[in-house]
Amino acid sequence: MSETVLYDLTDGVATITLNRPDGMNSLTSEMKEALVATVQRAAGAAEVRAVLITGAGRAFCAGQDLREHGDNLAAGKGLDGTVERHYNPLITAITTMPKPVVAAVNGVAAGAGASLAFAADLVVAADTAKFATAFTGIGLAPDSGMSWTLQRLVGRAKATELLLLGTPVKAAEALELGLVNRVVPADELAPAAVELARRLASGPTISYHAVKTALDYAATHDLPSSLQKEAELQELCEKTTDHRNATEAFLKKQQPTFQGR
Structure with missing residues (x-):
């Protein structure tokens, strides 16, 4: 330090x-x-x-x-x-x-x-x-x-x-x-x-990382490539506990709690 x-x-x-x-x-x-x-x-x-x-x-x-x-x-x-x-x-x-x-x-x-x-x-x-x-x-x-x-x-x-x-x-x-x-x-x-x-x-940190990745990628690639990158990132986020818990909370009209995983 x-x-x-x-x-x-x-x-x-x-x-x-x-x-x-x-x-x-x-x-x-x-x-x-x-x-x-x-x-x-x-x-x-x-x-x-x-x-x-x-x-x-x-x-x-x-x-x-x-x-x-x-x-x-x-x-x-x-x-x-x-x-x-x-x-x-x-x-x-x-x-x-x-x-x-x-x-x-x-x-x-x-x-x-x-x-x-x-x-x-x-x-x-x-x-x-x-x-x-x-x-x-x-x-x-x-x-x-x-x-x-x-x-x-x-x-x-x-x-x-x-x-x-x-x-x-x-x-x-x-x-x-x-x-x-x-x-x-x-x-x-x-x-x-x-x-x-x-x-x-306190938010969905994996989702935040996906946002940063998508923006950086799209800044230097064409639309078709960016669409493919978005699809890949969505697949990654779909597998997270945060996504599944947040979807369940939404359906139950509750506030989600994110764990960053």
């Missing part, structure tokens, strides 16, 4: 908190390694049924720690392999885990920090939150999946604008664009995000 990345498991919800508030939760090498390991831990833990990612202090995540990056440039290390070693495994772990991921964006989300939020399945933002792509501002290309996620969230034209110009997007505009699912007052963010994560944790 690391002091810069906190982990808590309560009621089936794994809460991962970026905990470097004095640095706006900007990502050092040590913090990135801890974050990748923590997300992978949550992804692989059977007792975890939903994941909540947030930041401590006034920022969600300001992206790469540029002081450390500057030191690497001065030492001739360049990017020091961080995209392949840290950012790619992090986004892969978030987007492929067989359980829903909620991002609670409490403040600035910039660069890789914005990518982290965009990779989540659902995003709840404080009304004080702000998103910025930030990459071109320091002469870099997008990373952490932003070239993939952003255009799927807002469309190619708007994604191009946001990436080229790097203009920050406030919470209200982020909601209009579809970057986030919900905006709440800052002092209501934590309870709202926890309530959402607990709702997901």
Whole structure:
């Protein structure tokens, strides 16, 4: 465990908190390694049924720690392999885990920090939150999946604008664009995000995973192939205890209880 990345498991919800508030939760090498390991831990833990990612202090995540990056440039290390070693495994772990991921964006989300939020399945933002792509501002290309996620969230034209110009997007505009699912007052963010994560944790997690799989597949395949993938996923879900119990509960006009199996 690391002091810069906190982990808590309560009621089936794994809460991962970026905990470097004095640095706006900007990502050092040590913090990135801890974050990748923590997300992978949550992804692989059977007792975890939903994941909540947030930041401590006034920022969600300001992206790469540029002081450390500057030191690497001065030492001739360049990017020091961080995209392949840290950012790619992090986004892969978030987007492929067989359980829903909620991002609670409490403040600035910039660069890789914005990518982290965009990779989540659902995003709840404080009304004080702000998103910025930030990459071109320091002469870099997008990373952490932003070239993939952003255009799927807002469309190619708007994604191009946001990436080229790097203009920050406030919470209200982020909601209009579809970057986030919900905006709440800052002092209501934590309870709202926890309530959402607990709702997901009590739901049919295998079904949720099927939804994520179907959407990812359909994004890059034609309709006939997507129809076949849906059929395969339905066959998988039909065999679950959750489906059978929920169907029985529906017929009895009762509320179903999901077990995640």
